[in-house]
Amino acid sequence: MGAFYGSTFVKTVSAQPIRQILSQLAQNNHVQFYLSPPLAGWVAVYNDNYGQEPIGGQLAEHVKEEILSVVVHDDDIFCYWLYRNGTLVDQYCSNPDYFDE
Numbered sequence: 001m002g003a004f005y006g007s008t009f010v011k012t013v014s015a016q017p018i019r020q021i022l023s024q025l026a027q028n029n030h031v032q033f034y035l036s037p038p039l040a041g042w043v044a045v046y047n048d049n050y051g052q053e054p055i056g057g058q059l060a061e062h063v064k065e066e067i068l069s070v071v072v073h074d075d076d077i078f079c080y081w082l083y084r085n086g087t088l089v090d091q092y093c094s095n096p097d098y099f100d101e
Contacts, residue, residue, distance in 0.1 A: 001074065002075025003072065003074075004073060004074060005072050006050065006051025006054055006070055006072065007044055007046050007051050007069075008045040008046075008054060008059065008070075009042050009043070010042065010043050010045065010063060010065055011042055011067070012043055012065050013038055013041060014038065015035055015036070015038055018043055018059070019035055022045065025058055031048055032047065033046065033048075034048075045059075051071060052071060054069035054070075054081060056081045057069075057083070064086050068080060068081070069081045076095070077095045079092060
């Protein structure tokens with residue numbers, strides 16, 4: 001069994017608006033989030049499920065900045081989702097059929 005991790009990055013100079021959104025998402029989804037202070041114009045968001053449920057899409061509904069969510073699943077699969085102005089503009093999964101039911 002490999003490693004599982006993921007994170008979301010938001011291009012912003014202030015973490016406060018992101019903190020407010022995450023507070024609401026945490027209540028709605030019964031999860032916890034960890035938010036970094038801004039560094040070089042970006043904040044990092046980590047959730048308590050090893051980042052396996054990317055929240056970029058949920059943040060993009062409220063934030064019109066650039067958002068990048070990345071996931072590594074079982075050390076074998078890499079995925080990312082890039083949002084700009086609230087819209088998904090690019091995505092990639094190294095094994096796109098893996099998560100199909």
